[in-house]
Amino acid sequence: MNVLKQHLQATIFTLLERGASQRKIHEVTGIDRKTIRRYQSIFESQRVSDEANSSTAAPTDMAEPVGAQTPPPQTPPLSRPPASRIVAPVKPFNFARSASEPYREWIEQQIRLKRNAQAIYQDLVDQFGFTASYDSVKRFVRALRHVDPEQFDRLEFAPAEEAQVDYGEGAPTRDPRTGRYRRPRLFVMTLRYSRRSFRQVVWKSSKQVWAQLHEDAFRYFGGSVSYVVLDNLREGVITPDLYEPELNRLYAAMLEHYGVVADPARVRDPNRKGTVENAIQHTQNTALTGRRFESLEAQNEFLMHWEENWAARRIHGRARRQVEAMFQEEKPHLRPLPATAFRYFTEVVRTVWDDTTVSIERSNYAARPAPIGSLVSVRIYDTTIEIRDRRTQELLxxxxxxxxxxxxELPESERPFNPSRQTSLALASAGDIGQRTKALCQHLFDAEGRVGHRGMWGIVALAKKYPAWLVEQACDHALHHHLYRYRQVRTVVERLFEQALERLDRAPQLALPLTQEHPLIRPATEYSELFDAGAQHSATSRSSTTGETV
Known part of the structure; x- marks a missing residue:
């Protein structure tokens, strides 16, 4: 027999107690009338037994007249219990005895051993000859199993101690590129003490956008906090770890500039930043639901207006205080903003070449004291280049x-002039082209050291595009006129190549006579006989295939 859930049973019994008909109960709950009729009979039998028990247990006092006994006043049942009162669970009516009831004590012991319903059912069949279905055991075990509700510790914070940040979804906004509406990303920073929030929507997120949104929030509040709690998104955290998370370099440098410490939440633990989670939900449900905007600027302007006029003036549900009033208490405790804004940079990893330099945007910069062949971090600012140790981030x-x-950018005193493996290989490749080419490359190394390796390899590579004798001739010309730069040698090679092409164009074109007779050329009659034999062979093959006679 199918059993209704407890809340549906309580609904039916409540309506029956109020005198509702079966038709009315069906309209309210949607339950079939046959099921309602069955529960009505159970309800009536239960009420009859309760009345019999109450009449039997009632005290009989002959000294007091019957008319003096007045029944206690009865209040009509409420449609729903008050929110402030703890509602006791509805006691289920014992209308269906489970087939597992005779084994209650044994099943309770198995539940305490943390065994699941499948294992209990199998042992019931093997040990006690249980004949009912597995579903009955599963329902019985579910009713016996007691699950404690999840508990959370409510933390309190000092003013300007913590802020929480996260991304959500904004309202549909018209994309200027496609003309269609789509949802931008909603950034929210919430101060943990006062619950005052900063909101801004952006189309795309990146490391720099994520850091700039933090800066905008600090300027909006008029100061920064001690630490910020964030999710483990890639813009902020590269490698999530509970004890030593690896932060994004740009994000960490921005927080260090403002004196803020990042505190990434535990993976899959949104309750650590529940304040900003509630702020995002509050923004989406109250401010943005049902709205559309024609631009990001319009939505950001609306969010600022809504924060100032409504969100900041609300009475916080738990604190029972106005958010703006708490923010005015917190504002003097915020850390003062630095005098200069944070300088944004692009960080790349480069290898130190054998000339002790690193290559950035087709230019070379000295990297000492970083050893040759090591990897260094290079921060590219608008006007400067910083080379740092990749492991410790020490400025080099x-x-x-x-x-x-x-x-x-390499001082003369730091140029290495001792030959390396690359030096020998470049000189050997130049020798394959010619002695003058090798002499020019040797002069480049003697004058510039290992820095001249690039010029040497450039001269050697010219032989892949132009004839080697032209490269050799150009190197001889460069040595004679003291031209020791790769670009100068390349210019000479290109000029010599153009001159050679011009000479070819001016050379007279000899018209070769058409040879009519030669020992290798057969007479025309032989070619005619060959063509006739081929045509006859083709006709014979076609007739044999189709079955026709020629």
Whole structure:
């Protein structure tokens, strides 16, 4: 027999107690009338037994007249219990005895051993000859199993101690590129003490956008906090870890500039930043639901207006205080903003070449004391270049940023002149082209050291595009006129190549006579006989295939 859930049973019994008909109960609950009729009979039998028990247990006092006994006043049942009162669970009516009831004590012991319903059912069949279905055991075990509700500790924070940040979804906004409506990303930072929030929507997120949104929030509040709690998204956290998370370099540098410490939440633990989670939900449900905007600027303007006029003036449900009043208490405790704004940069990893430099945007910068062949982190600012140790982030060198390709930032005193494996290989490849080419490459190494390796390899690579004798001739010309740069040698090679093409164009074109007779050329009659034999062979093959006679 199918059993209704407890809340449906309680609904039927409540309506029956109020005198509702079966038709009315069917309209309210949607339960079949046959089921309602069955529960009505159970309800009536239960009420009869309760009245019999109450009449039997009633005290009989002959000294007091019957008319003096007045029944206690009865209040009509409420449609729903008050919110402030703890509602006791509805006691289920014992209308269906489970087939597992005779084994209650044994099943309770198995539940305490943390065994599941499938294992209990199998042992009931093997040990006690249980004949009912597994579903009956599963329902019985579910009723016996007691699950404690999940509990959370409510934390309190000092003013300006913590802020929480996260992304959500904004209202549909018209995309200027496609003209269609789509949802942007909603950034929210909430101060944990006062619950004051900063909201802004953006189309795309990146490391720099994520950091800039934090800066905008700090300027909006008029100061920063001690630490910020964030989710483990890639813009902020590279490698999630409970004890030593690896933060994004740009994000960590921005927080360090404002004196803020990042505290990434545990993976899959949104309750650690429940304040900002509630703020996002409050924003979506109250401010943005049912709205559309024509631009991001319009939505950000609306969010700012809504925060100032409604969200900040609300009375917080748990604190029972106005958010704006709590923010005015918290504002003097915020950390003051630095005098200068944070300088954003792009970080790349480069290898230190054998000339002790790193290559950035087709220019070279000195990287000592970083060893040759090691990897270093390079931060590219608008006007400067910073070379740092990749492991410790210690600053090694600072250089002005060059915009012209081919620039070199390396003092003469730091240039290595001792030959390396690359030196020997470059000179050997130049020797394969010619002795003058090798002499020019040797002169480049003697004058510039290992920095000249690039020029040497450039001269060697010219032989892949132009004839080797032209490269050799150009190197001889360069040595004679003291031209020791790769670009100068390349210019000479290109000029010599153009001159060679011009000479070919001016050379007279000899018209070769058409040879009519030659020992290798057969007479025309033989070719005619060959063509006739081929045509006859083709006709014979076609007739044999189709079955026709020729």
């Amino acid at each position: 060198r600072t250089h002005p940023r060059h915009t012209q390709p081919g620039s070199l």
